[in-house]
Amino acid sequence: MLLFCLRPSSGVHAQGGRLVVLNKDDAALVIVEPGTGKILGKVATGEGPHEAAVSDDGRFAFAANYGAQTPGNTISVIDLQAMKEVRRVDVSPLRRPHGLFVRDGKLYFTAETNRIVARYDPQGDKIDWMMGTGQTGTHMVWVSPDGARIVTANIGSNSISVLERGANPLAWTATVVPVGRGPEGFDVAPDGSQVWAAHSQDGGVSVIDLASKKVTTTFDAQTKRSNRLKFTQDGTRVLISDVDSGDLVVIDVRSHAITKRIPLGTSPEGILMAPDGHTAFVAVTGDNAIAVVDLTSLTVARRLQPGRGPDGMAWVK
Numbered sequence: 001m002l003l004f005c006l007r008p009s010s011g012v013h014a015q016g017g018r019l020v021v022l023n024k025d026d027a028a029l030v031i032v033e034p035g036t037g038k039i040l041g042k043v044a045t046g047e048g049p050h051e052a053a054v055s056d057d058g059r060f061a062f063a064a065n066y067g068a069q070t071p072g073n074t075i076s077v078i079d080l081q082a083m084k085e086v087r088r089v090d091v092s093p094l095r096r097p098h099g100l101f102v103r104d105g106k107l108y109f110t111a112e113t114n115r116i117v118a119r120y121d122p123q124g125d126k127i128d129w130m131m132g133t134g135q136t137g138t139h140m141v142w143v144s145p146d147g148a149r150i151v152t153a154n155i156g157s158n159s160i161s162v163l164e165r166g167a168n169p170l171a172w173t174a175t176v177v178p179v180g181r182g183p184e185g186f187d188v189a190p191d192g193s194q195v196w197a198a199h200s201q202d203g204g205v206s207v208i209d210l211a212s213k214k215v216t217t218t219f220d221a222q223t224k225r226s227n228r229l230k231f232t233q234d235g236t237r238v239l240i241s242d243v244d245s246g247d248l249v250v251i252d253v254r255s256h257a258i259t260k261r262i263p264l265g266t267s268p269e270g271i272l273m274a275p276d277g278h279t280a281f282v283a284v285t286g287d288n289a290i291a292v293v294d295l296t297s298l299t300v301a302r303r304l305q306p307g308r309g310p311d312g313m314a315w316v317k
Helices: none
Strands: 017-022 028-032 039-044 049-055 061-066 071-079 082-091 099-104 106-112 118-123 125-133 140-142 147-153 159-164 172-176 181-187 194-199 204-209 213-220 226-231 237-242 248-252 258-263 268-273 278-282 289-294 299-304 310-316
Touching: 017 049, 028 181, 061 099, 061 310, 071 099, 071 194, 099 140, 106 140, 118 140, 125 310, 140 181, 159 181, 159 194, 159 299, 172 213, 181 237, 194 226, 226 268, 237 268, 237 278, 248 268, 268 310, 278 299, 278 310, 289 310
Parallel strands: 049 310, 181 226
Antiparallel strands: 017 028, 017 310, 028 039, 049 061, 061 071, 071 082, 099 106, 106 118, 118 125, 140 147, 147 159, 159 172, 181 194, 194 204, 204 213, 226 237, 237 248, 248 258, 268 278, 278 289, 289 299
């Protein structure tokens, strides 16, 4: 039995940290020293690893093995000290595990094929909860600090799902919030008040009031095919990776105006905000690179070369 607890990667401190990167085309996880770009270690995962999470003590990493032509059905558990996979969790009959989020010692993940959010208990080595969304392409997931609210983006159903726990732990309700075409990347504002969902197929962004679970504003972000959306830690800006234009789009939260478009290269996808609040890492998948973006100057400070097809990232002490 592996004993550890989990937390979101944004909860660690930047000083002395390392970058965890999943390379989809290599089917591998690598540890990168972010200042120099040096590869500190590499471990094989399942096919097509997409999203990553890290344990509280920084010892274990988790990779959602989404698969490529064949749908994946496993999550890799990797010991970052020994640099080896210590467990490959078979989540069958669930398929296409993708979005990961950690809360209260549990690992939440989406199973895209099954239209489900599930929760893995690492101490018991079992899936101890799951709930269907009834929506096609349930892809990314977020969990509130108290674990009572879960948000998912459903690409094929053009919707955001808000799952809420009632007084009885088994009494959950699901609210479907219609948005624009192909919502994929989304994030919750640092104060927990809003969900911003980027539409991958029509260039728009929907702003949802999380309390009422209603869209309050939809605006044109002028993206060709958005992939990920992330708030800066101070909540003043949003970053969107635009796969087809090759840009990182910076948006002012208050005005919804485009502050800047930063050219990154071929197919920018995953975004990770560094704990220092001043740096963003963007996986430029088609260039096999990570762009390190200075959020003060809104320029690319340097590029890292982690391997082939980088996408999902996490931060570890």
